[in-house]
Amino acid sequence: MQIISLQNIDKFLNCNVIAVAGASRKEKSFSALAIEHLQKKGYKVLSVNPNFTENKTERNEFKSVADLPENVKNLLVLTNPVQTLTVVKAALERGIKDIWVQQKSETPEVIALCSAHKVNLIYNHCIFMFTEPEGLHKFHYTLKKFFGGVPK
Secondary structure (H helix, E strand, O other), rough: OOOHHHHHHHHHHOOOOOEEEOOOOOOOHHHHHHHHHHOOOOOOOEEOOOOEEEEEEEEOOOOOHHHHOOOOOEEOOOOOOHHHHHHHHHHHOOOOOOEEEOOOOHHHHHHHHHOOOOOOEEEEOOOOHHHHOOOOHHHHHHHHHHHOOOOO
């Protein structure tokens, strides 16, 4: 099992484009808030959801990981754990090697698969904590850091 370091997290975040699997159009959903936050931090975000009726590149919406442009190398997974393995397998088939599985979306099978494929995998952490958090997320980050829960 890989130990997640701040260097792993920085490697993931050192990009311009992040695809988000499990994206939702619901304004108050966690994924919508995460996408908005990442966009405010300067990332181009590509939304992935099989419920999108078609790929709309002008809106950066895609039905599957397989449909993403070739230049996408970073994937944030915000899916139900039941769906995470399928999404990660699709990412590996596309050659995506920087994957962040949002806490509560990971499974032991996903962790083992990513380890076997030498993926830079971040899991069991909230992306808000490491992208210049604001408000409540900043408070959570401060507590996490104080109690030693932030990777070094």
